[in-house]
Amino acid sequence: xxxxxxxxxxxxxxxxxxxxxxxxxxxxxxxxxxxxxxxxxxxxxxxxxxxxxxxxxxxxxxxxxxxxxxxxxxxxxxxxxxxxxxxxxxxxxxxxxxxxxxxxxxxxxxxxxxxxxxxxxxxxxxxxxxxxxxxxxxxxxxxxxxxxxxxxxxxxxxxxxxxxxxxxxxxxxxxxxxxxxxxxxxxxxxxxxxxxxxxxxxxxxxxxxx
Amino acid sequence: xxxxxxxxxxxxxxxxxxxxxxxxxxxxxxxxxxxxxxxxxxxxxxxxxxxxxxxxxxxxxxxxxxxxxxxxxxxxxxxxxxxxxxxxxxxxxxxxxxxxxxxxxxxxxxxxxxxxxxxxxxxxxxxxxxxxxxxxxxxxxxxxxxxxxxxxxx
Ligand SMILES: [Cu+2]
Numbered sequence: 001x002x003x004x005x006x007x008x009x010x011x012x013x014x015x016x017x018x019x020x021x022x023x024x025x026x027x028x029x030x031x032x033x034x035x036x037x038x039x040x041x042x043x044x045x046x047x048x049x050x051x052x053x054x055x056x057x058x059x060x061x062x063x064x065x066x067x068x069x070x071x072x073x074x075x076x077x078x079x080x081x082x083x084x085x086x087x088x089x090x091x092x093x094x095x096x097x098x099x100x101x102x103x104x105x106x107x108x109x110x111x112x113x114x115x116x117x118x119x120x121x122x123x124x125x126x127x128x129x130x131x132x133x134x135x136x137x138x139x140x141x142x143x144x145x146x147x148x149x150x151x152x153x154x155x156x157x158x159x160x161x162x163x164x165x166x167x168x169x170x171x172x173x174x175x176x177x178x179x180x181x182x183x184x185x186x187x188x189x190x191x192x193x194x195x196x197x198x199x200x201x202x203x204x205x206x207x208x209x210x
Numbered sequence: 211x212x213x214x215x216x217x218x219x220x221x222x223x224x225x226x227x228x229x230x231x232x233x234x235x236x237x238x239x240x241x242x243x244x245x246x247x248x249x250x251x252x253x254x255x256x257x258x259x260x261x262x263x264x265x266x267x268x269x270x271x272x273x274x275x276x277x278x279x280x281x282x283x284x285x286x287x288x289x290x291x292x293x294x295x296x297x298x299x300x301x302x303x304x305x306x307x308x309x310x311x312x313x314x315x316x317x318x319x320x321x322x323x324x325x326x327x328x329x330x331x332x333x334x335x336x337x338x339x340x341x342x343x344x345x346x347x348x349x350x351x352x353x354x355x356x357x358x359x360x361x362x363x364x
Contacts, residue, residue, distance in 0.1 A: 080259035080330065081293050082303055084251050085323040088364050121256045128255035154302045164259075164331060168296050168304040187301055189324055 036184035046180020053119035063180030076113035093195035286332035
């Protein structure tokens with residue numbers, strides 16, 4: 001189904017990536033190429049923490065376990081198109097890794113629509129994609145906005161009156177390493193093959209460093 | 211990286227100039243609208259809205275998809291939507307409701323993830339892989355057409 005992805009949308013997202021590509025640079029000539037966008041210097045999100053709804057609201061720091069990677073997504077449970085597509089691609093990407101590699105990758109989703117996504121609903125949603133996933137939810141609008149800003153994510157929820165609220169959100173998946181650095185981000189429409197390939201590069205690198 | 215960037219830049223230009231054709235050169239010339247590959251992604255636990263996708267090929271005359279409907283045991287309401295990149299940078303995406311979707315004669319319009327979709331609002335029950343449901347698409351010319359939508363993972 002990847003081939004059906006509308007080219008227009010993917011390329012407009014890619015155009016935005018291009019606009020940002022000027023801030024990136026290659027780390028050495030022998031660095032393996034990755035599809036995702038890497039900002040340099042890698043933004044530090046290690047100080048950030050959000051309540052983990054699946055763990056009684058205990059603060060969860062957005063940094064991976066030693067030698068691992070944390071995938072962070074800003075979405076909402078009533079998202080019918082973009083979020084489930086990305087979740088599905090992520091799941092396929094992760095399943096193509098070795099079991100040992102899979103054990104080192106964790107997923108966290110931050111809801112941008114906490115008024116409709118209750119703790120319980122968000123936890124169920126996240127766990128149906130990733131059994132060990134983290135459901136991050138805060139009702140503090142300032143805290144949510146600051147968290148999104150740390151990742152460079154944007155969102156908005158406009159009351160739709162009688163109809164559905166109009167929700168706007170950045171469709172990126174963010175890859176954070178064990179030092180809490182935002183190493184890579186994938187725009188909506190990144191194929192699961194590309195995600196898997198990038199994850200392998202970063203996981204191999206983490207082993208080399210350990 | 212440089213060659214990739216150039217390739218991307220070309221892709222951007224091509225897309226913005228509308229050079230990327232989405233049509234399907236089907237050969238035969240069907241007289242009625244044809245809907246193929248109708249599917250909806252299975253929903254996660256707690257997911258209240260879903261989306262259905264399909265390929266619609268126009269008949270011998272230009273047509274327009276006006277509405278979509280499904281039994282109330284599937285969803286409370288059905289809307290035609292398009293996912294679009296919102297202005298303001300950072301690649302924010304949003305959906306807008308369409309008041310119809312043109313299906314030009316003998317051309318194929320793709321409804322697919324990240325683009326046009328039939329939005330299923332307030333699902334009555336989760337969409338489960340292997341199940342299917344009916345969707346009635348009403349066209350300006352071809353009138354109502356019932357299609358079977360199968361639920362899949364990808
Ligand atoms: Cu929609």
